[in-house]
Amino acid sequence: MDSQNLVIKAYRKYAENYDLAVKFYRLLGLQIGKYRKRTIDLLELSKGDTVVELGCGTGLNFSLVLDKIGTQGRIIGVDITDKMLDQAQNRIKENGWENVELVQRDIAEYDFPDNVDGIFSTGAIQYCVEYDKVIKGGHDALKKGKNFVIMDFKMSQGPARIFTPLLLYFTSPFGADIEYIKCSAWKSIEKHFEKNSYQEGWGGFLYISVGKKS
Numbered sequence: 372m373d374s375q376n377l378v379i380k381a382y383r384k385y386a387e388n389y390d391l392a393v394k395f396y397r398l399l400g401l402q403i404g405k406y407r408k409r410t411i412d413l414l415e416l417s418k419g420d421t422v423v424e425l426g427c428g429t430g431l432n433f434s435l436v437l438d439k440i441g442t443q444g445r446i447i448g449v450d451i452t453d454k455m456l457d458q459a460q461n462r463i464k465e466n467g468w469e470n471v472e473l474v475q476r477d478i479a480e481y482d483f484p485d486n487v488d489g490i491f492s493t494g495a496i497q498y499c500v501e502y503d504k505v506i507k508g509g510h511d512a513l514k515k516g517k518n519f520v521i522m523d524f525k526m527s528q529g530p531a532r533i534f535t536p537l538l539l540y541f542t543s544p545f546g547a548d549i550e551y552i553k554c555s556a557w558k559s560i561e562k563h564f565e566k567n568s569y570q571e572g573w574g575g576f577l578y579i580s581v582g583k584k585s
Contacts, residue, residue: 410520414518421440426449426498428459440488450475489518524551525554525576525577538552
């Protein structure tokens, strides 16, 4: 079984309890909600904007985005795993959101709509081995002055790197292995966006990368 199918299998298995699992990571000192909010803030959204989330999962980020874009805006959530999207659809129905669209697709095969106002991913894009292609496609789809923001995990280069085996132990149920955290999608942001920024958190195991289209 290839790595993509392993990830799909893992997220199907944990889809119903995914939101609870995210809360569990607080025990490891990871205030993931803080970093998700920071990611959305860095999109610099306005009312009425159209936003694409790559690897939207159960829709944990939807409310944060909708606070920015309002009922006039639109979210397109893209994910490859049917069971995760089932949970996202439940969240949409429970909240009565009428401006959230879900697309089941490998993000490497997703065709971005033209002239979107923001694209982002939190802890998902590095599952896709073709993330450079995805980021290039996102760059081309963005309006000028709009942002592509990635929050993801990486190998720490600081003292905290001694905790790498522990990190891999707790993330392995979701298909995140050593190759995943060795990925460097921020380099593709730097490659395709002339204006870009980069910041780290959680002992260097997490980064947020922003590309602004010129």
